[in-house]
Amino acid sequence: MDGRFLVGLIGANIGTSMSPALHEREAGRHGVRYLYQLIDPTLLGLDGRDIGELITAARRLGFRGLNITHPYKQDVVKHLDELSPEAALLGAVNTVLFDGERATGHNTDRYGFAQGLARRLPDVATGHVVQVGAGGAGAAVASAIAGTGTRLLTLADLDSDRANRLARAIMRSSGTTVEVIAPADVSGRLRQADGLVNATPLGMEGHPGMPVPADHLRPEMWVADVIYRPLETELIRAARHRGCRVADGGGMVVYQAAASFRLFTGLTPDEERMYADFEALAGPRHA
Known part of the structure; x- marks a missing residue:
């Protein structure tokens, strides 16, 4: 890879997602250019039946990969070329990695x-x-x-x-x-x-x-x-x-994001640093 990554998240009602900040902050510390886009099919007048078209469009537009969230983690499976063993076992995908014309589904959840x-x-x-x-x-x-x-x-x-x-x-x-x-x-x-x-x-x-x-x-x-x-x-x-x-749910979102970041970039994220980012973004929490 050339140190530039275009990735995204497909899901409904994701306007307040912290994923862009978690990914982009960690990428910045690794010195790579990284743009994380939110893609909400409901705002585009689309539904689960159109998820395959979004996957194809993202690949053609040069995305390195996509995260997938509610309610599309199971719908997306049939639109992929290959599944990791864990994704195949679970029948659910939250991370899609593009490699040329192939789209491979993973599960970091x-x-x-x-x-x-x-x-x-x-x-x-x-x-x-x-x-x-x-x-x-x-x-x-x-x-x-x-x-x-x-x-x-x-x-x-x-x-x-x-x-x-x-x-x-x-x-x-x-x-x-x-x-x-x-x-x-x-x-x-x-x-x-x-x-x-x-x-x-x-x-x-x-x-x-x-x-x-x-x-x-x-x-x-x-x-x-x-x-x-x-x-x-x-x-x-x-x-x-x-x-x-x-x-x-804070721990789950941080650690799945770190694992997805590793798949997208090949870099090793600092999970403790990403957890600290999450806590700073989320604000005070109860003990």
Whole structure:
């Protein structure tokens, strides 16, 4: 590469994304020219059916690669030439790398969630974890949770077929037992669970709400969220008030960004430096 990189993010309602700043600041410290563009199909009058055209256009315009976020992480898969082993396992892509005429899909979300959880909650029990959401982010989160040695992962999603596909993929690749339940049954499972993870858009800007009622959160539980806009979601706030240990979505966004930066540039990012950038951009957070 010649030290110049054009990359971007495809997603809905991404106007407040911190990805451009995280990538561009780290690139500046490496002395490379790096432009990170936001591409919101909803502002262009497009939808998920047009994602393939956006991928083709970005490649022809000279993009080095793209990040992909909600709600296109699974839709994009069929428009790519190749998948990394992890992306193929999860059926979800958050990073596309262009090499000539080929577009290869990767998934750095699994690494991002695993590192973020380990940073914020390094010593929590993960014997039984309840996860709400089996979409693009949920696939990576479920794989990361299984990687902690979880014996039982309870997975809930409005799309039971999608949840069952993910459950089968996780059980094929790990020693974790995955049970699929309806979202209405989540509260009952929380009575004995070690932790709860929200991998749905609930709590994101434009998607107010919580995946479970606050009074079903027990102080003995830990609670994690994949959302970082806002950093303190309704779920994180309620969990903290009830005495739960919490992990917001900040760690996931930083570490997946660092892994994507490495793919785009071939350079080794300073993850601690990028985490400090995130904290400066996000402002004060609760302990």
